[in-house]
Amino acid sequence: MSGALLAAASGVGFGVFQSINGRALRGTDDSYASTFVQVGTAAMALAAVALAAGELDGVLEAPLWALGDFAFAGLLHFLAGWSLLNLSQHRIGAARTGPLLTTVPVFGVVIAALTIGQLPGAVTLLAIALMCAGAYLVAMRGGGATARAADALPALGCALMWALSPIFILRGLEGFDSPVAGLTVGLVVSVLAFAPALVLFRGAGPAWTAVKASAGTLKLIAGVLVAVATWSRWAALEDAAVGAVLALNLLSVPTVLFLAPIIAGRHVERVTLGLWTGAGLVISGGLVLVVAP
Numbered sequence: 001m002s003g004a005l006l007a008a009a010s011g012v013g014f015g016v017f018q019s020i021n022g023r024a025l026r027g028t029d030d031s032y033a034s035t036f037v038q039v040g041t042a043a044m045a046l047a048a049v050a051l052a053a054g055e056l057d058g059v060l061e062a063p064l065w066a067l068g069d070f071a072f073a074g075l076l077h078f079l080a081g082w083s084l085l086n087l088s089q090h091r092i093g094a095a096r097t098g099p100l101l102t103t104v105p106v107f108g109v110v111i112a113a114l115t116i117g118q119l120p121g122a123v124t125l126l127a128i129a130l131m132c133a134g135a136y137l138v139a140m141r142g143g144g145a146t147a148r149a150a151d152a153l154p155a156l157g158c159a160l161m162w163a164l165s166p167i168f169i170l171r172g173l174e175g176f177d178s179p180v181a182g183l184t185v186g187l188v189v190s191v192l193a194f195a196p197a198l199v200l201f202r203g204a205g206p207a208w209t210a211v212k213a214s215a216g217t218l219k220l221i222a223g224v225l226v227a228v229a230t231w232s233r234w235a236a237l238e239d240a241a242v243g244a245v246l247a248l249n250l251l252s253v254p255t256v257l258f259l260a261p262i263i264a265g266r267h268v269e270r271v272t273l274g275l276w277t278g279a280g281l282v283i284s285g286g287l288v289l290v291v292a293p
Contacts, residue, residue: 003235003236004236004248006232006233006235006236007232007233007236007248007249008248008251009229009232010229010230010232010233010236010248010249011248011249011250011251011252011255012251012252012255013225013226013228013229013232014225014226014229014230014249014252014255015098015251015252015253015254015255015256015259016225016255016256016259017222017225017226017229018089018094018097018098018252018255018256018260019094019255019256019259019260019262019263019264020218020221020222020225020263021038021086021089021094021218021219021222021226022089022093022094022095022097022256022260022263022264022269023094023218023260023263023264024214024216024218024219024222025086025089025090026264026268028210028213028214028216028219030202030210030213030214031083031086031087031089031090032083032086032198032202032210033198033202033207033210033211033213033214034086034090034214034219035079035082035083035085035086035194036191036194036195036198036211036214037211037214037215037219037220037223038082038086038219038222038223038226039078039079039082039187039190039191039194039223040191040223041219041220041222041223041224041227042078042187042223042224042226042227042230043184043187043188043190043191043227045223045224045227045228046180046183046184046187046227046230046231047184047187047188049180049227049228049231050178050180050181050184053180055178055180055181055184056181056184058176058178058181059176059181059185062175062176062181063175063176065175066171066172066173066174066175066176066182067172067176067185068172069168069169069171069172069175070168070169070172070176070181070182070183070185070186070189071185071186071189072168073165073166073167073168073169073172073182073186074165074183074185074186074187074188074189074190075186075189075190075193076161076162076164076165076168077161077162077165077186078186078187078190079190079193079194080157080161081158081161081162081165082158084154084155084157084158084161085097085101085154085155085158087154088100088154088155088158091151091154092151092155093260093264093268093269093270094256094260094264094269095256095257095260095261095269095270095271095275096138096151096155096275097154097155098252098253098256098257098260098279099134099135099138099253099257099275099278099279099282099283100135100138100152100155100156100159100282101155101158101159101162101252102131102159102249102250102252102253102282102283102286103131103135103156103159103282103286104159104162104163105127105131105163105286106128106131106132106159106285107159107160107163107164108163109124109128111163111164111167123288124288126285126288127285127286127288128285129285130281130282130284130285130288131281131282131285131286132285133278133281134277134278134279134280134281134282134283134284134285135152135156135278135282136278137274137275137277137278137281138152138275138278138279138282165186169182169183169186179231179234179235180231180234180235183230183231183234187227198210198211233249236248250283250286250287253279253282253283254279254283257271257275257276257279
């Protein structure tokens with residue numbers, strides 16, 4: 001399968017994941033326990049793929065600094081990022097969370113400016129303005145209510161984590177060239193870090209009760225879907241340009257806007273014209289960012 005097809009499959013797959021995950025979260029009151037189930041399921045699914053492909057054979061011989069980068073990237077992307085993703089979906093639903101997650105390139109531009117002094121040009125600033133305007137509309141419940149900045153913070157925080165994690169994954173790949181193995185290491189470390197943290201802050205009994213309540217069929221399906229979608233994105237980078245992969249990943253937005261009301265119910269996921277407009281602005285700005293020279 002070509003890199004472009006893998007990237008498109010990743011974008012659509014992530015949109016389907018968000019829609020199913022949003023519905024699954026309606027059955028639990030603990031988004032953190034739900035994240036643990038999601039990370040654990042994804043870790044097992046991706047580990048199975050990596051083992052079947054023979055990608056874990058050289059992990060024990062990989063440089064410790066590379067494994068450390070994979071581990072830190074996992075903590076950012078999965079433990080922190082997915083916790084914020086679930087928190088956002090629990091608060092505002094999948095349809096509103098989805099477009100806000102695509103602001104990752106905006107944070108990437110800011111990070112590049114702060115770390116390597118790469119200042120944005122006029123085209124980049126225009127793209128950022130479009131994405132910020134779109135995010136504002138989404139935070140306003142699609143234009144149908146008073147804006148509440150706090151509603152958007154978990155999703156934007158997730159986007160920030162997802163903008164930071166590739167820095168460490170790409171550096172780790174310089175020491176051990178296997179995206180699947182790197183992602184598996186990051187997921188496993190996230191599970192090992194999440195379990196004691198959940199027990200510490202919830203207590204052993206309440207934590208176990210919350211995890212059991214979150215481990216429904218939909219949540220397990222969502223965990224497998226996001227593992228496959230994440231793997232597809234990294235596999236796509238081997239055969240396609242980064243800009244093309246990022247652009248095709250934006251297919252997640254129309255996918256979640258279309259599916260979320262069907263899966264969760266239109267009374268829960270209210271997709272308005274204002275929400276579509278905000279999502280359109282975010283997508284437009286994202287496309288400008290990834291294709292602009």
